[in-house]
Amino acid sequence: MSMMEAEEQEEDVNTPSEDELKNKGCDCVRYAPLWVALVLLAGAGALTWYFLDYGPRHLESTILKFYSGSLRILNYQYSLDLSRPESRAFWTESAKLQKMLREFICATDLEPYYNSSTVYAFGEGSLTFFFWFALQVPESQYKEMTTERVNASLSRELFTSINSTGRLSYQTEYKVDPDSLVLLESSVKDIVVLKSTLGCYRYSHIREEEVLRLKGPDYLASSCLWHLHGPKGHMIKLRLEWTLPECRDRLAMYDEAGPLENRLITSFYGCSRQEPVVEVLSSGHVMSVVWKKAMYSYYDPFLLTAQAVPFEAVFAGSTKTSHPQGCFFLMRRLLQGRQQRDSTAACQVNLTLQGGLEMQGKINTPHYPSYYSPNTHCTWHMTVPSLDYGVVLWFDAYALRRQKYDLPCTQGQWIIQNRRLCGQRTLQAYAERIPVVSSTSTTISFTSQISLTGPGVQAAYSLYNQSDPCPREFLCSVNGLCVPACDGIKDCPNGLDERNCVCSAKFQCQEDSTCIEFTKVCDQHLDCVNGSDEEQCNQGVPCAPFTYQCADRSCVKKPNPQCDSVTDCKDSSDEKHCDCGWQAPLTRIVGGVNSIEGEWPWQASLQVRGSHVCGGTLIADRWVVSAAHCFQDDRLASPSIWTVYLGKYFLNISSQNEVSFKVSRLLLHPYYEEDSHDYDVALLQLDHPVIKSPFIQPICLPAHSHLFEPGLRCWITGWGALKEGGHANTILQKADVQLIQQDLCSEAYHYQISPRMLCAGFHQGKKDACQGDSGGPLVCKESSGRWFLAGLVSWGLGCARPGYYGVYTRITSVLGWMKQTMG
Numbered sequence: 001m002s003m004m005e006a007e008e009q010e011e012d013v014n015t016p017s018e019d020e021l022k023n024k025g026c027d028c029v030r031y032a033p034l035w036v037a038l039v040l041l042a043g044a045g046a047l048t049w050y051f052l053d054y055g056p057r058h059l060e061s062t063i064l065k066f067y068s069g070s071l072r073i074l075n076y077q078y079s080l081d082l083s084r085p086e087s088r089a090f091w092t093e094s095a096k097l098q099k100m101l102r103e104f105i106c107a108t109d110l111e112p113y114y115n116s117s118t119v120y121a122f123g124e125g126s127l128t129f130f131f132w133f134a135l136q137v138p139e140s141q142y143k144e145m146t147t148e149r150v151n152a153s154l155s156r157e158l159f160t161s162i163n164s165t166g167r168l169s170y171q172t173e174y175k176v177d178p179d180s181l182v183l184l185e186s187s188v189k190d191i192v193v194l195k196s197t198l199g200c201y202r203y204s205h206i207r208e209e210e211v212l213r214l215k216g217p218d219y220l221a222s223s224c225l226w227h228l229h230g231p232k233g234h235m236i237k238l239r240l241e242w243t244l245p246e247c248r249d250r251l252a253m254y255d256e257a258g259p260l261e262n263r264l265i266t267s268f269y270g271c272s273r274q275e276p277v278v279e280v281l282s283s284g285h286v287m288s289v290v291w292k293k294a295m296y297s298y299y300d301p302f303l304l305t306a307q308a309v310p311f312e313a314v315f316a317g318s319t320k321t322s323h324p325q326g327c328f329f330l331m332r333r334l335l336q337g338r339q340q341r342d343s344t345a346a347c348q349v350n351l352t353l354q355g356g357l358e359m360q361g362k363i364n365t366p367h368y369p370s371y372y373s374p375n376t377h378c379t380w381h382m383t384v385p386s387l388d389y390g391v392v393l394w395f396d397a398y399a400l401r402r403q404k405y406d407l408p409c410t411q412g413q414w415i416i417q418n419r420r421l422c423g424q425r426t427l428q429a430y431a432e433r434i435p436v437v438s439s440t441s442t443t444i445s446f447t448s449q450i451s452l453t454g455p456g457v458q459a460a461y462s463l464y465n466q467s468d469p470c471p472r473e474f475l476c477s478v479n480g481l482c483v484p485a486c487d488g489i490k491d492c493p494n495g496l497d498e499r500n501c502v503c504s505a506k507f508q509c510q511e512d513s514t515c516i517e518f519t520k521v522c523d524q525h526l527d528c529v530n531g532s533d534e535e536q537c538n539q540g541v542p543c544a545p546f547t548y549q550c551a552d553r554s555c556v557k558k559p560n561p562q563c564d565s566v567t568d569c570k571d572s573s574d575e576k577h578c579d580c581g582w583q584a585p586l587t588r589i590v591g592g593v594n595s596i597e598g599e600w601p602w603q604a605s606l607q608v609r610g611s612h613v614c615g616g617t618l619i620a621d622r623w624v625v626s627a628a629h630c631f632q633d634d635r636l637a638s639p640s641i642w643t644v645y646l647g648k649y650f651l652n653i654s655s656q657n658e659v660s661f662k663v664s665r666l667l668l669h670p671y672y673e674e675d676s677h678d679y680d681v682a683l684l685q686l687d688h689p690v691i692k693s694p695f696i697q698p699i700c701l702p703a704h705s706h707l708f709e710p711g712l713r714c715w716i717t718g719w720g721a722l723k724e725g726g727h728a729n730t731i732l733q734k735a736d737v738q739l740i741q742q743d744l745c746s747e748a749y750h751y752q753i754s755p756r757m758l759c760a761g762f763h764q765g766k767k768d769a770c771q772g773d774s775g776g777p778l779v780c781k782e783s784s785g786r787w788f789l790a791g792l793v794s795w796g797l798g799c800a801r802p803g804y805y806g807v808y809t810r811i812t813s814v815l816g817w818m819k820q821t822m823g
């Protein structure tokens with residue numbers, strides 16, 4: 001598979017054919033007598049031939065340099081015929097213009113280097129033609145032959161010849177607009193891409209409010225080139241919607257009339273699962289698109305449409321608490337090396353923030369969530385109510401980093417209070433805290449520095465208290481987030497949140513700072529010297545990492561007060577939504593590894609075409625949670641292929657207690673990372689609601705503050721193999737495992753354990769989850785008799801190997817995403 005891919009790519013970078021590039025100099029005629037002589041001297045030996053045919057300058061090796069560009073003809077108008085390369089008009093016109101182009105280049109001092117040229121497309125209005133040409137440059141002059149130098153030569157000729165009309169034949173028929181020259185250096189790859197699309201070139205003018213559908217290459221061509229042209233004052237928005245789960249087509253979009261590598265906006269290969277729809281913007285009213293069809297693909301794997309969107313006023317962050325002054329685009333004609341860019345897209349917004357720490361709105365690049373356009377320039381002026389506050393920008397999967405050198409930022413440049421930062425797409429949350437020191441206003445700007453763009457950038461903004469940015473939590477300077485301190489988990493990448501802790505993951509007695517286990521807090525026994533562990537157990541306490549937060553936002557000191565049949569919150573919210581986590585009364589006590597039917601009523605079997613692939617856990621009426629890695633393979637990424645079984649006991653025999661479901665939605669955590677297994681969680685929405693029975697019950701989801709203390713005995717269940725390399729089991733298996741302290745596990749796995757992971761097992765090995773258990777539950781029983789979901793089988797080194805624990809997705813750290821997704 002990977003070999004084929006490589007071959008396909010190889011084909012892309014082939015140099016143009018020999019035939020194409022052999023020296024077709026400006027004046028072959030001049031050498032005509034030489035050719036005659038050559039024929040005569042054919043037998044006279046290669047040496048003679050060598051010196052006769054090539055002058056001394058050919059002794060030096062030469063390099064081909066490619067340039068592409070466009071020119072406008074004043075005395076000709078574009079006609080519709082010219083949009084079809086198979087038309088006679090196209091053929092005639094391009095041949096004539098090609099001749100003209102050659103004469104034009106040969107009229108300049110570039111004449112000795114001329115190699116070949118091609119006219120490949122036409123544009124609207126006064127006839128514009130697009131071309132590329134090659135110069136054969138001696139190695140020693142390669143560096144001097146810059147685009148500026150070539151541009152200067154061609155411009156000089158255009159401006160002098162316009163004053164002496166008719167001096168050269170090329171000017172007799174065509175009146176070239178000397179101001180219209182656009183010239184760009186191109187790579188061999190650009191020319192190859194162009195060549196591959198010549199059989200399928202499509203020019204399209206997009207009118208306002210028109211949505212143009214681009215149909216894929218048909219059986220006659222493997223690649224197509226669209227040259228999209230919108231009305232002035234507009235950008236082109238290309239919308240891409242994947243309709244097949246799997247594909248190998250390629251798509252590239254350029255901020256130019258031709259497919260030039262250095263004007264690439266973005267490219268896609270294959271089908272995306274995470275973003276079913278992508279929108280890409282050009283910087284001006286011209287864009288070109290290359291669609292390369294995969295071999296043996298008969299259906300278009302995506303819907304591709306283009307639209308012209310005006311540089312409209314964009315209001316960012318418009319909420320009732322802010323006062324956007326509008327965002328406008330500067331229409332500016334940039335003349336950089338005589339390359340004409342239509343405009344720069346700029347947005348300027350003034351925001352006045354109100355007191356309070358809640359989210360106040362969002363700032364984003366224009367047309368978010370479309371990709372930001374090349375030449376985006378946004379400036380946000382923020383005013384805070386007083387110097388007590390700073391501003392926080394909350395990013396999602398995007399972080400700002402200091403750039404040491406003056407290199408351009410490839411994913412957006414940010415200037416915040418004169419600090420230059422580079423944006424970077426990541427798989428983490430990030431907050432940029434902007435201290436406000438002398439003036440209550442601050443300026444933030446975003447600039448796309450290169451033509452290559454990316455998904456639109458958005459950040460929510462709020463204020464923070466400069467004197468206490470993270471109440472009762474630790475401010476992680478690496479990512480700007482507030483994280484729980486001294487809870488035994490290094491939430492901050494540098495681990496500083498777990499430094500200098502008096503009690504790590506334990507309760508600190510107020511009287512003497514001794515540490516006791518959280519299970520001894522509010523258990524009606526005095527464990528601290530003066531009993532501070534039993535104080536304030538029936539009243540609200542200040543919220544802290546290990547306090548339970550009630551629906552009214554007050555906090556309770558008692559650990560894990562959720563669903564224990566005792567009302568702990570004033571609003572009794574801790575005892576609401578408690579129809580979960582019960583096992584049906586079990587009739588007999590079972591030893592060994594076989595479970596009994598109904599013992600684990602939340603256990604799900606996720607199957608593809610009748611085969612068990614992964615485990616899952618019922619957590620709500622229509623939701624099953626599993627591991628994201630179960631779906632990472634392209635063939636397993638579509639929800640439609642999955643069947644979920646609940647109430648199942650025997651894997652191969654169906655029973656009347658089991659119910660099967662189809663999956664209507666499959667959602668992977670957006671930060672899931674295949675290599676690190678971080679955020680290994682997925683949610684499956686069932687096609688119909690579950691009817692509960694003694695064999696089908698949801699597990700209780702823990703509160704964010706729920707404590708699963710190291711040393712606690714919990715259970716894992718699944719039909720997985722009994723030993724490494726073994727086969728799946730027929731009967732649902734169970735095993736008890738011990739929760740492991742985070743730092744011990746982290747050490748065993750050479751610090752590859754993230755805060756989203758939880759380890760369980762035994763140092764000696766013996767019991768562990770194995771193949772086929774993936775995604776299945778790790779559940780712990782509370783003293784109330786209720787079961788809570790602590791983890792999901794994620795990864796581990798082998799099964800039950802001594803010294804290596806099983807690694808589970810830590811539910812409490814992905815709970816926010818789960819709740820948000822389930823709505």
Ligand SMILES: [Ca+2]
Binds near residue numbers: 488497498
């Ligand atoms: Ca921590």
Ligand SMILES: [Ca+2]
Binds near residue numbers: 521534
């Ligand atoms: Ca106690």
Ligand SMILES: [Ca+2]
Binds near residue numbers: 563564565566569574
């Ligand atoms: Ca309670």
